Amino acid sequence: MKKKPERNTHFWQGNEACAEAAIVAGCRFFAGYPITPASEIAEYLGKKLPIAGGIAMQMEDELASIGAVVGASWAGAKSMTATSGPGFSLMQETIGYAFMTETPCVIVDVQRLGPSTGQATKCGQGDVMQARWGTHGDYSAIALSPNSVQEMFELTIKAFNLAEKYRTPVILLADEEIAHMREQVTIPSLESIEIVNRRKPKLGETAFFGLEEVPPMPTVGEGYNVAVTGSTHNEYGIRFTADPNVHKRLVERLNSKIQDHADELAEAETHSIDDCQIGIISFGCTSRAIYEAVEKAEAIGVTVGYARLKTIWPFPEKIVKKLAKTAEKIIVPEMNLKQLYYEVQRVAGGSSEIIALNKIGGGELITPEELTAKIMESVKD
Amino acid sequence: MSEQFSVKKYLRDLPLPFCPGCGAMTVMSEFLRAVHELGHDDLSKFVFCSGIGCSAWIPSPYFMADSVHTLHGRSIPAATGIKLMRPDVDVVVFGGDGDIVGIGLSHFIHAARRNLDIFVIMVNNMIYGMTGGQVAPTTPFKSITTTTPYGSFEHPLDAARLAVTAGACYVARWTTAQPNELKESMKKALGIRGFRFVEAVSQCPTAFGRRAGFKNAGEMLKWFKENVIPIHQAEKMTEEALGGKIVVGEFIQRQRPTLVENIYKAIEEAQEGNEKS
Numbered sequence: 001m002k003k004k005p006e007r008n009t010h011f012w013q014g015n016e017a018c019a020e021a022a023i024v025a026g027c028r029f030f031a032g033y034p035i036t037p038a039s040e041i042a043e044y045l046g047k048k049l050p051i052a053g054g055i056a057m058q059m060e061d062e063l064a065s066i067g068a069v070v071g072a073s074w075a076g077a078k079s080m081t082a083t084s085g086p087g088f089s090l091m092q093e094t095i096g097y098a099f100m101t102e103t104p105c106v107i108v109d110v111q112r113l114g115p116s117t118g119q120a121t122k123c124g125q126g127d128v129m130q131a132r133w134g135t136h137g138d139y140s141a142i143a144l145s146p147n148s149v150q151e152m153f154e155l156t157i158k159a160f161n162l163a164e165k166y167r168t169p170v171i172l173l174a175d176e177e178i179a180h181m182r183e184q185v186t187i188p189s190l191e192s193i194e195i196v197n198r199r200k201p202k203l204g205e206t207a208f209f210g211l212e213e214v215p216p217m218p219t220v221g222e223g224y225n226v227a228v229t230g231s232t233h234n235e236y237g238i239r240f241t242a243d244p245n246v247h248k249r250l251v252e253r254l255n256s257k258i259q260d261h262a263d264e265l266a267e268a269e270t271h272s273i274d275d276c277q278i279g280i281i282s283f284g285c286t287s288r289a290i291y292e293a294v295e296k297a298e299a300i301g302v303t304v305g306y307a308r309l310k311t312i313w314p315f316p317e318k319i320v321k322k323l324a325k326t327a328e329k330i331i332v333p334e335m336n337l338k339q340l341y342y343e344v345q346r347v348a349g350g351s352s353e354i355i356a357l358n359k360i361g362g363g364e365l366i367t368p369e370e371l372t373a374k375i376m377e378s379v380k381d
Numbered sequence: 382m383s384e385q386f387s388v389k390k391y392l393r394d395l396p397l398p399f400c401p402g403c404g405a406m407t408v409m410s411e412f413l414r415a416v417h418e419l420g421h422d423d424l425s426k427f428v429f430c431s432g433i434g435c436s437a438w439i440p441s442p443y444f445m446a447d448s449v450h451t452l453h454g455r456s457i458p459a460a461t462g463i464k465l466m467r468p469d470v471d472v473v474v475f476g477g478d479g480d481i482v483g484i485g486l487s488h489f490i491h492a493a494r495r496n497l498d499i500f501v502i503m504v505n506n507m508i509y510g511m512t513g514g515q516v517a518p519t520t521p522f523k524s525i526t527t528t529t530p531y532g533s534f535e536h537p538l539d540a541a542r543l544a545v546t547a548g549a550c551y552v553a554r555w556t557t558a559q560p561n562e563l564k565e566s567m568k569k570a571l572g573i574r575g576f577r578f579v580e581a582v583s584q585c586p587t588a589f590g591r592r593a594g595f596k597n598a599g600e601m602l603k604w605f606k607e608n609v610i611p612i613h614q615a616e617k618m619t620e621e622a623l624g625g626k627i628v629v630g631e632f633i634q635r636q637r638p639t640l641v642e643n644i645y646k647a648i649e650e651a652q653e654g655n656e657k658s
Binding site for chain 1: 393395425428430441442445446447448449450451452454455457458459460461462463464465466467469470487488491644647648651652655
């Protein structure tokens with residue numbers, strides 16, 4: 001009998017690609033609460049995760065969802081939740097807990113139009129800063145931004161890998177447009193996909209919360225007597241709230257283990273960033289307008305360079321600075337009221353003029369025409 | 382029982398955080414005594430979860446065991462993830478009344494409804510003790526607290542009865558003036574599966590007792606002793622007659638398929654169905 005060839009191209013919705021990728025990455029626990037436009041991830045995993053031997057649970061709310069994800073991670077499972085802005089807000093306290101306790105997990109935020117209930121079914125990009133500063137205290141986030149269904153697949157796997165490598169929560173900052181559109185996705189052979197697993201302690205190791213940049217992570221129920229706490233704790237997990245140095249040492253390490261690797265974590269699709277008149281920094285669904293706009297501008301002799309950010313946090317400063325060295329002006333198109341704009345201003349404001357292009361309401365995308373017009377206007381000025 | 386009981390073999394060598402006279406120490410020692418009498422020489426078969434509040438300190442970091450000290454109200458969600466991924470370990474949750482039936486109430490109800498196989502021990506001191514004595518969902522009517530200086534104008538929640546209604550497999554309530562009954566209920570709960578709930582009505586002389594007119598912990602224990610009504614007796618009494626009383630005893634013991642059983646059966650069925658297709 002002829003063996004059926006393995007199908008490696010699919011016509012998937014973004015949310016389906018994310019769910020498929022989670023299984024490939026090794027996710028075996030999902031907990032979530034229904035919310036537009038992220039629900040398809042829970043539905044798809046509800047169907048597929050049991051077949052892979054995993055558990056997909058619908059919890060009573062988002063607080064319980066992220067709480068169960070953290071518990072499952074300590075029980076040794078790669079775990080994930082998926083939500084949208086309102087649910088992401090509810091999860092922030094436990095995201096801080098996951099950061100403080102160095103619990104690897106993936107939080108998918110399919111952005112919709114806020115604040116509050118806003119326009120619940122419409123696309124927005126207003127959670128850029130929530131992803132960075134959503135929880136209280138000094139915190140460093142890793143957040144990735146896909147701009148195609150193919151990238152929903154690729155960056156979901158990357159999110160799991162980074163969570164495991166750095167022992168930290170990782171946010172997949174998607175948006176309604178990418179999550180609900182359908183596109184062709186090509187999956188490479190499963191053997192060729194890099195999968196990272198957390199480092200487990202060796203026999204006799206007891207410092208699960210320090211002494212090195214990313215300490216090994218034990219699993220509960222295996223005899224390590226691990227004490228996990230969101231309170232300030234020493235290298236051995238024991239609460240220590242009286243000594244300012246213990247807090248300083250812990251929280252500085254938790255931040256620097258991410259910030260010190262900002263360049264390594266920075267991933268972007270770039271074009272002519274070392275030689276252009278006009279620059280563009282963009283991300284997510286909005287960045288899909290870049291290609292046509294650049295083509296049109298270049299056809300009439302305007303050189304345009306762009307960095308389309310796949311890593312939003314930590315902010316890819318090196319790439320933006322490179323663009324700012326040559327671009328007189330940098331346009332930042334985004335479907336919010338200047339969230340990434342100020343970050344670009346902070347990094348590149350000294351050498352380039354930063355120009356905002358914002359659009360909110362109705363989920364209407366920034367069109368290539370609008371972006372082209374902005375480029376032309378910037379050249380004239 | 383292999384050896385003489387001592388709490389020390391189960392504890393890390395750290396100074397305990399409780400105020401003098403705190404009932405949490407009774408709950409801690411009765412739990413460890415139950416574990417000892419069941420033949421556990423250490424706590425390696427258990428994973429402990431707790432939230433925020435004085436009672437959350439019972440297991441963490443004092444028990445020489447795995448403990449996950451979560452956020453306020455979120456011990457049961459973490460216990461859910463742990464139990465589902467590690468069905469072989471016995472997950473025990475310690476928490477106060479504010480943690481379990483205040484901020485974390487919906488998780489408590491849903492875990493009982495799902496019959497999640499965990500054992501929840503709630504130390505009900507009728508107050509928010511760690512934050513200095515604010516009114517709790519369990520504070521008796523008319524009690525003076527720091528946020529109800531004219532007396533509480535709300536009626537308290539009956540957590541044990543709620544657990545029965547929500548679907549728990551074992552529910553008992555005792556006071557810290559009845560340490561032996563408390564321990565026996567804990568032993569029973571540790572021996573069965575499903576969602577198990579033991580409520581220990583406990584004295585907080587520091588944040589509750591002194592505003593309620595009790596001079597010390599002993600007076601509070603006396604108050605418990607004088608006001609407990611066994612459940613079989615309470616069933617014959619009117620609501621009016623039960624005002625200000627503490628109904629104690631075993632509220633229910635039953636068997637229901639547990640969440641772990643149901644979820645792993647569903648996985649098996651999904652996999653079988655997939656193979657056939």
